[in-house]
Amino acid sequence: MYGCAQRRDSGNLMNWRTMKSLGIGALIVTTAMAGTLVAENHKEYRFNVGPKAGLSVNNPYGSISVKPSTGNTVLINAILHSDKVEVDNNQAGNRVEVQSHLLPGADPETGRVDYEIFAPADASITLHSSTGTLRAEKLHGDVTLEGAGATVDVHDISNAHVHVKTLNGAVTLSNVQEGHVEVDSLSGVVTLDHVTGPLVQVISTSGAINYAGDFGDGGEYRLTSHSGDIEAIVPDNTSADVSASSVKGEVRDDIPLQPKTHSWFDVQAGRTFMGTMGRAAVSSTVVLRSFSGKIHLRKRTAK
Amino acid sequence: MTCVELQESLAGIDEGGTAEQQAHLKSCPECSALVKELLLIASSATELRESDEPSPRVWNSIEIALRREGLIHPPHADQSLLRNLDRPWSAKGWFWGRWLVPATAVLLLALSIRILHEKQMRQVESNSVPTTSSAIVSDSVIAGLNDDDLLQEIASQSPATQAQYAENLRHANQYIQDAKSIADANPYDEEARRTLFEAYQQKAMLFELAMDRSLP
Amino acid sequence: MTDREPQERQRTPNELDEARAIERAKQGDADAFQALYDRHKRRVYSLCLRMTANTAEAEDLTQEAFLQLYRKIATFRGESAFSTWLHRLSVNVVLMHLRKKSLAVISLEETGQAAEDDSPRKDFGAEDLALAGSIDRLQLQKAVDDLPPGYRTIFVLHDVQGYEHNEIAAIVGCSIGNSKSQLHKARMKLRDMLRMNRTEKAEQS
Numbered sequence: 001m002y003g004c005a006q007r008r009d010s011g012n013l014m015n016w017r018t019m020k021s022l023g024i025g026a027l028i029v030t031t032a033m034a035g036t037l038v039a040e041n042h043k044e045y046r047f048n049v050g051p052k053a054g055l056s057v058n059n060p061y062g063s064i065s066v067k068p069s070t071g072n073t074v075l076i077n078a079i080l081h082s083d084k085v086e087v088d089n090n091q092a093g094n095r096v097e098v099q100s101h102l103l104p105g106a107d108p109e110t111g112r113v114d115y116e117i118f119a120p121a122d123a124s125i126t127l128h129s130s131t132g133t134l135r136a137e138k139l140h141g142d143v144t145l146e147g148a149g150a151t152v153d154v155h156d157i158s159n160a161h162v163h164v165k166t167l168n169g170a171v172t173l174s175n176v177q178e179g180h181v182e183v184d185s186l187s188g189v190v191t192l193d194h195v196t197g198p199l200v201q202v203i204s205t206s207g208a209i210n211y212a213g214d215f216g217d218g219g220e221y222r223l224t225s226h227s228g229d230i231e232a233i234v235p236d237n238t239s240a241d242v243s244a245s246s247v248k249g250e251v252r253d254d255i256p257l258q259p260k261t262h263s264w265f266d267v268q269a270g271r272t273f274m275g276t277m278g279r280a281a282v283s284s285t286v287v288l289r290s291f292s293g294k295i296h297l298r299k300r301t302a303k
Numbered sequence: 304m305t306c307v308e309l310q311e312s313l314a315g316i317d318e319g320g321t322a323e324q325q326a327h328l329k330s331c332p333e334c335s336a337l338v339k340e341l342l343l344i345a346s347s348a349t350e351l352r353e354s355d356e357p358s359p360r361v362w363n364s365i366e367i368a369l370r371r372e373g374l375i376h377p378p379h380a381d382q383s384l385l386r387n388l389d390r391p392w393s394a395k396g397w398f399w400g401r402w403l404v405p406a407t408a409v410l411l412l413a414l415s416i417r418i419l420h421e422k423q424m425r426q427v428e429s430n431s432v433p434t435t436s437s438a439i440v441s442d443s444v445i446a447g448l449n450d451d452d453l454l455q456e457i458a459s460q461s462p463a464t465q466a467q468y469a470e471n472l473r474h475a476n477q478y479i480q481d482a483k484s485i486a487d488a489n490p491y492d493e494e495a496r497r498t499l500f501e502a503y504q505q506k507a508m509l510f511e512l513a514m515d516r517s518l519p
Numbered sequence: 520m521t522d523r524e525p526q527e528r529q530r531t532p533n534e535l536d537e538a539r540a541i542e543r544a545k546q547g548d549a550d551a552f553q554a555l556y557d558r559h560k561r562r563v564y565s566l567c568l569r570m571t572a573n574t575a576e577a578e579d580l581t582q583e584a585f586l587q588l589y590r591k592i593a594t595f596r597g598e599s600a601f602s603t604w605l606h607r608l609s610v611n612v613v614l615m616h617l618r619k620k621s622l623a624v625i626s627l628e629e630t631g632q633a634a635e636d637d638s639p640r641k642d643f644g645a646e647d648l649a650l651a652g653s654i655d656r657l658q659l660q661k662a663v664d665d666l667p668p669g670y671r672t673i674f675v676l677h678d679v680q681g682y683e684h685n686e687i688a689a690i691v692g693c694s695i696g697n698s699k700s701q702l703h704k705a706r707m708k709l710r711d712m713l714r715m716n717r718t719e720k721a722e723q724s
Contacts, residue, residue, distance in 0.1 A: 050574070090657045090661065092661040093574065094572075094573055094574035
């Protein structure tokens with residue numbers, strides 16, 4: 001129904017470009033390093049897809065970056081770091097699936113593949129890598145990213161579900177508008193910069209959670225940690241019902257809140273605060289919870 | 304019966320075939336192989352029955368339409384969490400169904416049992432302080448899933464990551480323990496129970512990430 | 520349908536959960552609606568996707584099927600399994616959509632359009648699929664998506680969804696013989712496509 005993949009192998013070209021860019025100084029690189037470079041292999045795959053296509057990439061070792069393409073094309077550039085790994089790909093209707101296939105003897109270095117992918121902005125993408133950086137930008141389809149130690153960077157996303165799961169990789173989401181955002185992290189630092197939407201939820205065990213933005217869109221914002229610190233930096237014009245509580249950690253609030261007349265839990269000074277900030281008709285619900293982490297609600301200072 | 308005649312009559316082969324067909328298949332390895340292939344295709348097709356997951360936006364659109372048509376009403380704030388926990392195969396608000404592996408299911412089932420048990424206990428002892436039920440779920444061994452087994456598996460598959468998994472596992476267990484003590488001390492606090500659920504969810508995710516590794 | 524269940528037998532714990540969810544959904548409980556959706560979404564969506572081979576259409580049809588179901592849920596009395604009711608309704612939604620698009624549902628035979636490669640032949644020289652013992656799911660999925668709509672409908676209903684020929688005849692509005700014949704042709708075509716795919720892969724490697 002849709003077009004098939006076209007593949008172009010250009011290992012030699014890549015090596016030549018790489019060597020050229022390294023310059024004269026690179027001539028004295030070690031033999032081992034040269035061996036690694038020679039083993040790199042560049043492959044290109046192209047798929048024609050329809051609206052709201054699906055793209056799934058499973059890459060045990062290595063980075064995956066997805067950017068918007070022009071037209072209804074998924075273009076995949078893959079750099080394979082050795083012959084211990086292959087790229088399997090398949091198109092089923094409007095769905096493209098890519099898998100780095102590790103061969104016997106592959107390790108995190110030789111099994112590594114780095115992907116640069118251009119996909120239609122409305123495509124739904126699912127990326128999985130254990131170690132590499134996962135990056136998605138300027139899309140408005142659903143984004144699902146998962147990886148144990150993967151660093152996650154998502155920015156300029158709108159009207160989309162963004163789901164992230166990591167063990168200890170740092171997660172940075174910036175400029176995500178009208179998102180349905182769910183981040184689960186065991187110990188990685190989670191940073192949200194101008195992330196708004198009907199639901200923004202972060203759950204972390206020991207990682208810190210940093211939020212900078214205005215808690216906009218009348219959404220529900222839940223930032224929860226066990227031992228990680230939570231910091232939210234908001235501008236003056238923020239409008240939200242805020243409740244913050246840490247069982248053992250310090251809770252600080254630099255912004256004057258209008259106290260709630262009715263509370264469903266005991267307010268303990270230094271451990272809890274709750275109240276309303278701003279007066280806009282539509283206000284968001286903000287819940288900040290920690291067991292032993294510190295919670296700090298700060299006002300953004302003018303630059 | 305010739306091979307061509309057999310092929311022409313294959314449409315009803317699912318029911319076992321006629322005596323004539325059977326006789327030909329016994330004597331003709333080529334036709335026999337053809338029939339085996341067709342039946343292999345038929346049996347493989349059942350794998351496609353639930354092969355694909357719809358995008359989360361499908362439910363969003365359905366929910367919006369249901370609200371617009373007045374077919375659903377929002378959950379009561381004081382009941383919504385318990386309703387979520389009462390439902391072992393779904394959870395409102397977070398679409399983690401797609402991430403589930405058996406370990407996750409077992410962990411969450413264990414939590415559901417705990418919650419259901421506590422609800423029953425509260426119904427029976429509505430005027431007394433609920434008893435602690437920490438014995439119901441053990442955090443180191445849940446339905447045969449053992450932290451040590453997991454770490455050993457990681458050590459054998461990927462020694463370099465064992466330390467980080469061990470550290471995270473320790474934190475996740477501490478999270479559950481702390482959340483459990485608060486939930487036990489405040490049995491009617493919805494937030495406390497939600498936190499406990501999230502703590503279990505974190506540990507479930509750790510197991511899932513560990514088991515999902517694509518090692519050579 | 521193969522997963523149809525006798526009414527008298529005892530319900531499993533999962534079915535009890537489902538029965539509770541249905542009762543709560545009848546009272547307008549949002550969580551119950553979502554729970555029912557979560558439980559059946561993969562089956563319904565996969566059906567829609569296989570029948571249309573188009574993600575956007577499959578999403579719209581999944582939405583339509585569940586909405587139709589939810590609008591009628593108050594009338595569900597439990598005489599048949601909920602899943603049977605839902606899947607039958609989903610099939611109807613998809614078939615209606617295909618008819619609206621004027622896509623052939625069983626039209627190949629009626630229009631005398633049967634492809635030349637459907638005629639009996641001896642072509643046993645190629646690699647034996649059965650020897651491999653299994654068929655790659657993704658390859659099969661792609662091959663099904665590439666089937667002509669008429670073949671695809673019958674194949675999906677019979678081999679994927681588990682409907683019997685008499686049920687298909689009633690649903691689609693064709694004869695039982697027609698259903699059997701279309702199914703056989705679909706399987707033959709799939710076999711050709713899978714073999715071709717295997718040969719191409721062998722040549723590449």
